[in-house]
Each structure stands twice: as C-alpha cells, then as structure tokens.
Amino acid sequence: MTNAYVEIMSVQNTRVKDWAQLLERRGRDKQGKYIIEGYHLIEEALKAGAEVETILFLSEKGSPLELVALAGDRAIEWVSVSAAVLAKCSDAQTPQGVVAIVTRPQVGMDELLAGEHDLVVVLDGVQDPGNLGTIIRSADAVGAKAVVLGRGTVDLFNPKTIRSTMGSMYHLPIVEADLGELLPRARERGVRLVTTSLQAQGSCYDTDLRQPTWLIFGNEAKGVSPEVAAQSDVKVIIPMQGKAESLNVAMAATVLLFEAARQRMNQQN
Template sequence: MMITSAANPRVKGWSALLTKRGRDEQGAFLLEGVHLIEEALRSQAKVRTILYNMDRELPVELDDYRSGHSRAEQGKNIEWVGVSEAVLAKCTETKTPQGVVAVCAKPEYDAAAFLEHKLALVVAVDGVQDPGNLGTIIRTADAAGATGVLLGRGTVDLYNPKTVRSTMGSLFHLPIAECDLKELLPSAGQKGIRLVGTRLDARQHCYDLDLTQAVWFLVGNEGSGLSPELAPYVNEDIIIPMPGQAESLNVAMATGILLYEAVRQRHFSKLPSV
C-alpha cells in the first residue's frame, strides 16, 4: 500500500497519536526510528502498522521482518505502508524524521500483579513530569533487572513521543502499569513490602537499609517530591548521602542510585575470597 497525501483520513488517525487523547482513544502510540521499532519487534510488541519513506529503501534491519524470513515471524501480521515525506512529517514530532514510523498497540499490565512478587524490585513513580526523567527511570529499572515500574496519577504520559524515545526501547523489556498508587500502596504495606521514600531529614541512609527483600521505591515530582497523599504510606524513610554541596539530586539519578544499591546487595554483597 502507498499513501502520498497528508490529507488522507488514515494519516489523520496516525497523526492524532501525537496527542494523549488520540493515544487513549485508539489504544496505540507511535514509534519513530529503526532502533525503537526493532526493539518492539524483538520483544513481540503488538506492532500494527509500519510507515516507511517510499523514496528510500527500507532499512535492512526491518526488511527481514517484511520479507518474512524465519527469524522474523513477528512481521507477518504487520501492515507495511509506503508513504511520502509529507506523510511522515505529519506523523512525527522531530524536525528530521528518520524515514520509518510504527503504530504500536499499548501493552496492558495489571498493577495488582506487582503485589505477588516475593522479591520484587519496583519503582513507583508519583507525579514525575519530565519525559526525559521518566524515560531514564524506566531505562535504569530495565538495566537493574527491576520487576517493573508503576506510574501513579499525575505522571507524564508513558507514550508521549519524548518519553518513548528516552526509554531507548526499555519500555518493551519490563512491565509498566498505570495505577492509582493511593489504592495500591496500602495492600503492598499489608503484604510486608518495604515502601521506601527519600527525605532530606531521614536518619537512615540508603546503604543501611536491607534491600534484599521485596521493596518498592517511591519517587516523586521533580520540584515537590512525593505527594502529601502518598507520604503516609512510606514505611522506610532514607536519605542518599551527599558529602558535597549540592542541595538535591535529579529524580532519575536518585532512582538509579537506589536501584543499584539494591542490585549490589542482591548480587554483589559478598566480596571474592583472596
């Protein structure tokens, strides 16, 4: 199939996915660039349609999926549409489109399932507004082998194109569920899950806390931190030591420090014998 006019009704539907309302209505989002699309295909995400610049050759990394080679079973049920430069520009936010865009169905994860992991390592995000920060948190959680990420109300949309790009494909590697944390945290506490938050006046630092058991890190808004509604559910307040003169850490950086202290304790706590 080929579409050259940016006024085509299908193009209108695809371009609507640049908005949260459009994504919510269609249950889908956009992926731009070879790397993200290839990660989606490798992870068996539900890619519906791939739009490619009809004036260029399809990138070799994706051509195997279209041609149906043995390693590319995932590509058989995908609609491949050659489009003009004008159509691609209509469906992207970047000033220089990479020549390929995919429409992908939103995955569905049950937030309550996070309660059932006995040794869970979870990041619960409360009101983080910057897409880059959220993407970095997800990417770091992926690298740390976290159980998953929970997105509370007021958090930037996971499927915002900027957020999607900043995850570098990690959104396809671990469960990410949207939820009302105020409803979920009491159940987590009742199950004995450590609900850990950071406070500048906390007496216990992150290197003192046992993170080898089930733990959820609660991370809050860049400016105001954890919301007053959720703060009472924290059962372990900690501080990240800052011997220098900085007043605070970026929320994504702080989350990375906490995740990797958990990784250290769980996997590298014993020093090799000499």
C-alpha cells in the same frame, strides 16, 4: 513481503490524520495506540513481541528489509509513504524514515501483584519525559521487575518519553495505577515501601534493600505527595559530601536502584 502492503502519499488521507493524532495524549487515549520512530525502537518493539500494527516507511527508500525479516510472519501492515506524510506522523526534528503504530499494552495492578515484586520503582507525579525515560532505563539496567506510574506522572507514550527510554520500555512491565489503592495491597504481600526524603535520618547505604522493596520517587519540585509518603515504611536520604542540596529525581532513582542491586549481589556472593 508476505504481509499487507499499501501506499499513501497525501497528508489529507484520513488514516494519516488518525496517526498524527497519536502525537497527542488525547489521541493515544482515544485510539489505544501510540507511535514509535526509528529503526532501533521498532526493532526493540518487535523483539519484545509488542503489538506492532502498522509500519510506515519512505517510498523513496524502499521497504525496510531488516524490519521485514525481524517481523517474520506477523500480521503487520506495511505502508509506503511520502516524506510529507512521514513528517506529519513525527515530532522529531529529523525524521528517521520509519515509523510504527503500536497497540498500547494492558498491564493491570492484579497482574503486577501476582508476579514477582522483588524490586519495583514507583513514580508519584514525575512530570519530565526525560526523567521518566532515564528512570526506566536504570530500572532495566539493574533488573528491576517493574515500573509503576502513579497519577500525575507524564505519559509513558509521549514521543519524548519513548525516545528517552532507548528501548528499555520493552524490557520490563510498566503499569499505570492508583497508588492509594496499589500500595496498601503491596504491603499486604510483604513489600517494603521506601521513599527518599531530605529530612530522613537513615542513609540509603545503611538501609536493607535486599528484601522485596518498592522504591518511591515523587514530583521534581514537590517530591512525594503527603498521601503516598504516609504509606511508606521507611524514609531514607542519599548522603552527599558536596554542597548540592539535592539530586535530580532520575539521578536519585538511579543511585537507589544500583545500591539495591549492589546489596543483592553481595548477598549472593
């Protein structure tokens, strides 16, 4: 290997303790880094040009040659570790034998607003890591331009969230923002803000989603906050023929994203 190579076998090593802290939000915020685990996620991170700083691998298995080849001449530190060290840096029930330490990206509101904001998902207090991961995957699947995480939304870099994105977190910008500040600025740029509501009269299928649109989804139990709802230009409902009262927030987001994608494809044909 052309990059730095070291060996750490003790869980008492100070670097191991620092890495283990990244399993908690406080540690991630303090260090400005996060952990990803498994070949697939690390491959996606490398392909996307994420700032992979260190890769830990089991000494008994030897260096992960596929990842070494994919990393090329990037300045990555490769660390051979014991099973105990790897377990300390993992929250998975069955560690996959390779872990990476990645620098958190800095994507701000100005950068988001300066780019294309044709179709964006905005989350206001979504708290379940699985829901956030599913929404990011759906946004990725339809080619949305970004996902915005408002205050109160679960941490993107929570290991459970990362796993549930299945690598989609590396395929589009994900921005943390104060929605009270961001949404008015988006409207000034001609963006239409759409929220779902069980009290809404208009169906999502009868609403024009072809123009620049930001779809806003709220907390699993409380929905969109009153402050954010007051910013919306239009409220829509997803019609349901069965007896279910409502959809899970990730399912609702997926329905609206694919309806927006369907309308846009029909516009092109």
